[in-house]
Amino acid sequence: MLYIFDMGGVVTSTATVLPRMLKILGMSREDFFRVCGCAQGNSSYGDPMVRVEYDKNAFDLLTMCSDGLITSKEFWRIFSERSGVSVQTDWWQWLFHPVMNTETVALVKKLRESGNRVVCGTNTIDSHYRNHCERGDYSIFDQTYASNLMGVSKPNPDFWKIILTAEETEPKDAVFIDDKEQNCEAASTLGIKSIVFKSAVQVAEDLGFNL
Template sequence: MNRETIKREKPLFIFDMGGVVVKSFHCVHAMAASLSLTTEQFFAISASVPERDNTDNPYNIGLIRHLQEGRITETGFWNSFQEATKTAFPYINLKIPEAYLRGEASLWGAYFYPQRDRAVWSILEQLKKQGYRVVCGTNTLEAHYRYHKKQGDYDIFDRVYASHEMGLIKPEGSFWQYILESEGFPAAQAFFVDDLEENAQAAERLGLRVHRFIDAAGLEQALSVQGYL
């Protein structure tokens, strides 16, 4: 397939947010420390709530999964987290501040300060200028979604597909199928960018063109070689 053929197809670009468009976005370590927990304890407590899928990714099981799927609110998360600690880890003396249990403050938002990757943002601007449709497909939760929206991190996208609003998360195939059906694109005409190998592989199995993100330079080279830039 030559460069001109690719351009005539006008593919749909689907970009992940955390780890691609923004960096320094992890907050669990700081959250756990504020509760006098180790990161390992935090993930273990969250994962102790039964979930239907087995995965090595601690964000995709238990209470964190429920939060990202929009099945529980942040208040529900902390109350369930506290109960799970009492049941599965009674030796841990966990004290969650009442402000979080009552929803008066957001601990998930308290330590969340991602920084936009300017080089990736420039690539997004180039794709947009060429008339491509560019959407965001992200596993997220309400507090983080609100932060990105306030900072304008979603402004460049034609549409944002957020897991907590969709009720679906990566790497479930239904996550991409929902986006493709909503956008009216076949899988072969979509190009997906994500930093996690499990997500990249899942999208590739569905027939999407995929780039496993390492850095902006590698992304720009891949897009240029394939005729998109």
């Protein structure tokens, strides 16, 4: 069986940097998202409890960063031009301090020890990806599928299609775990069993494992 785990909010804390970033920039949340080109965040970035309509044709700065169309450095250059606020520091990287969920890590290890293939399927940007790599966070997985390297972000169905193709796995033989309901719904439309993450214990119980 192939298990696909989201990273932020599942394997690690969400490590939300936006509140501190807004304070540093001296901007409101509304103004920040307006400059980025999206009203209240987008489908790949933001509070998992806030449902944002997915638009596959969206080219806001956050989606472009998550899809790997621009780097974090390019994000800040465009952001500075649009806002008039000069930003020389990549705050996406330096404010990002995720904490590993030890119970989820234990579940991932247990699944792998049971002979399953366990991969990470994450919406991320180059700064956060680099941070996780430096810390060795992805080392618990057999493989990592990062949106900024894949050229597509959840909940675009192509995200899972790429993973299934690379893993040579049928949808019926895959399980997806994510803290965002709309991502799970999108994966389910492909025939992938999906579990909305609330806690590692809850997911383990759903999968028939004990932590």
